[in-house]
Amino acid sequence: MVKPLPFEEPVVRLKDKIEELKNITDDAHVDMTDEIRSLEERLQKLEADIYGNMTAWDRVQVARHSERPTTLDYIAYLFEDFIELHGDRAYGDDAAIVGGIASFGGTPVTVIGHQRGKDTKENIRRNFGMPHPEGYRKALRLMKQAEKFGRPIICFIDTKGAYPGKAAEERGQSEAIARNLVEMAGLRVPVISIVIGEGGSGGALGLGVANHIHMLENSTYSVISPEGAASILWKDAALAQQAAEAMKITAADLKEMDIIDEVVPEVTGGAHRDAAGQAEAIREAIRSSMDKLCPMKTDEIIEDRYRKFRNIGVYKEGEN
């Protein structure tokens, strides 16, 4: 059974109640059909109410759910013949970013994404999805390879951020991310990025300079975690819930600010409830982006990406 989140508790309680009544009906031969039906109606309303009015903080919890599908889960559903390619050819292979070549409905594509683990052991191996410089450099190597062979690039974003460690600094974490931003800007093939979980700051953006950016409904994209924002702004990490709201980090917020292209709807309760069903919604988003981007000429692809990012920012024009 999937672990329920705090905001879902009323739903879980009602579901348990219905289950109980069903058992009573079966065991005691007492007909509770009417009661069950009325409770099921109530459940529908309650689900619509709770999942239809999720706060930013609720979505943060869903985005961080330990069973939320990861890049490799979606790759298995969405692509055929995925072959993983490893290493940055300079230092090592960072397991916090995976990448390779696969077929998307018959079209060869390059797929790259942050990779979390689902249990402690895998999380340690994958550094909780927080890349080192060699992860970004592997990603760039695979992007340049895709460009050489004219393959579209699909990136899955799912990281708390680039790893803040000693070795990461020594090997140039800043340069690795910065290089990706500039190089992605000039890629001669379509790039589509999909935020599937947490989009944490520069570490997320390092796979995010795309023609189209999509976000799953319960994913987040932010300059700093809600906890970090709360401790900087109000000197109190416990105010993370308020910070999540104030920082405008949800898919709907980013759509509103015109930063992303599409919000991909999630299955009821969040992607972890039905990974296969969620993958189908993502397939639609990728398909529609490919249809728009693949016919473009090289110059148009670069120009399209330029215009997209060039226009982000809110300010007042001056007098002089």
Place this chain on the structure above:
Amino acid sequence: MAIIREMFKKNKKRYMTVPSEAAKDMPEGLMTKCPECKSIVLTKDLMKCDKVCPDCGHHYKMTAYERVDCLFDEDTFIPMDEGMKTVNPLGFPSYEEKVNSDAEKTGLNEAVLTGIGEIDGQRTAVAIMDSHFRMGSMGSVVGEKITRAIEKATEEKIPFIIFTASGGARMQEGVLSLMQMAKTSVALSRHADRGLLFISVMTHPTTGGVSASFASVGDINLAEPKALIGFAGRRVIEQTVREKLPEDFQTAEFLLEHGQLDAVVHRSEMKKTLSTLIRFHTKEAR
């Protein structure tokens, strides 16, 4: 080109050096005490040597205007976008007031001064960040001003130089500030695509999102001595890796040793170094 230059001359404004009260290591009174070696110098003597301590070589923080003074040929600098104004896109309490108060203090409209000037007669676009303004953090206006300066350089086919001094992204503008990293990058990509020169000069401090974008991708990356340069904050790293970091961690010298910089350049050599590099990248170079 000549016509454009004439037009700029007409619009030219005289910049002035505005004293900042906020900066701790800023020479204010008649005498200034070096925070490194504690030696006391006459403030006017300090200004004469580009705000470098004559005893220990400590590089004081500079304001953007002071940098203009020691970088460009006299009366050649013409600022851009000085009237652009920060708004409050996420509605953070008292954000605009804070920005306005720093604007008054520094004489800048935001944490970066951009424009075009001549370095030994060589026309160059420049962006100079000023950490006295909201710690040099980057929001929409900073990103937009830098992007326009890069675009101007691309249009005029001239080099672009940036002096970075920033704590990173402007928290109060949320993900909009993060996206300024991408915006400046697409502009730099186009500038590079035209075969034009970009030099990044990292000054104290250059961290976070600024370090992880334009600061690190110059054709040539320079830094001032002892400047703090890094992606993550020292305390965050210490908490994460649970070990004590070396004293010189994330200094310019540390980065040089780890292959992350082309050179550490003393302030007294900066203009000459930049001028020479620009000369090497002009068509008629010899």
